[in-house]
Each structure stands twice: as structure tokens, then as C-alpha cells.
Amino acid sequence: MKFASVRLPARDVAQLVPFYESLTGIPAAWANDQFAEIVLPGATIAISSRGLTDAFAASSIEPAANRTVMLELLVDDVDAERDRVAELAGGLVMEPTTLPWGNRSLLLADPDGNVVNLFTPVTPEARAKFGAR
The missing domain is CATH 3.30.720.120 (Signal recognition particle alu RNA binding heterodimer, srp9/1)
Incomplete structure (x- = not known):
């Protein structure tokens, strides 16, 4: 599959x-x-x-x-994306935040309310998991 x-x-x-x-x-x-x-x-x-x-x-x-599924998109620098995507979404659901599992994420909603997570792995473990430098 x-x-x-x-x-x-x-x-x-x-x-x-x-x-x-x-x-x-x-x-x-x-x-x-x-x-x-x-x-x-x-x-x-x-x-x-x-x-x-x-x-x-x-x-x-x-x-x-939809109140169940979240789209997740890996980006090079979530903080650099913040202002650009906030304008697209008309606001963020969650400001850039470093999460316990090592990703720095921001959440925004699309025009239909679907939540999208843009994230960048920031800890060595998270970077290794996603093959990031």
C-alpha cells in the first residue's frame, strides 16, 4: 500500500x-x-x-x-513562514511554538476551517527523523 x-x-x-x-x-x-x-x-x-x-x-x-484531521507540511523555517501564512489564513490558530517532540509548529485554518500544521524539526532527534540538517 x-x-x-x-x-x-x-x-x-x-x-x-x-x-x-x-x-x-x-x-x-x-x-x-x-x-x-x-x-x-x-x-x-x-x-x-x-x-x-x-x-x-x-x-x-x-x-x-472537519474537526478530526490535520494536514501537516514540513517547511524549512516555520518562523520565516509565519507572517506570509498568517495573511493567507486571516490569522493563526497557534503561533509558532516548540513542541515536546522537537518540532516547531504553527497552526492555521484554511477557508473551510481545516487545520494545517506547518512545522520545522528543531531538536537533533526531530531533525534526524525527518532527514533535516
Whole structure:
């Protein structure tokens, strides 16, 4: 088994895709006006409309209702990203904080309220885990 992607059902695909393009710096690959992918090294963020999913599995998803899953993106310097991403999100959920397991993280919410963790490993153990220098 190989992890392929995380799909985010969106209230408004045309609003959510530009947020993730700006956050990651990677342009989306659009399949149609209801589905796009941001292909990152290691995984893909897929964004689709509820209508697309409902066509095959009615009422199986609910956009903007996530309170369980957090997207985590490894960045070179989370503190350097802080001001840029705060503007994208309209504010942060959590300011940059060094966590007990050795990552320095900040949390922000996308336009649908999905929480995104940008983090940088800062302890020797965390840097080794992620192959960072």
C-alpha cells in the first residue's frame, strides 16, 4: 500500500484551491472545475466539490465540517513562514511554538476551517527523523 493523497471536500473549490496554491507555492493541476490536485513531494492534496462525490456516494462527505484531521507540511523555517501564512489564513490558530517532540509548529485554518500544521524539526532527534540538517 502506498499513501497517495488527502482529499478535501470544499464548499467552494475555486476559493480553496488558490489558498493551497499560495500556501505551498505549487500550481494546481485541474481535472475539471470540481476537482484539482496540488502535487507535493510525498503526497497530494486533492480538492473536490461535494457534488462530485455525491454523484457516486451521496451524502458521504460534508465540506467545512472537519474537526478530526490535520494536514501537516514540513517547511524549512516555520518562523520565516509565519507572517506570509498568517495573511493567507486571516490569522493563526497557534503561533509558532516548540513542541515536546522537537518540532516547531504553527497552526492555521484554511477557508473551510481545516487545520494545517506547518512545522520545522528543531531538536537533533526531530531533525534526524525527518532527514533535516
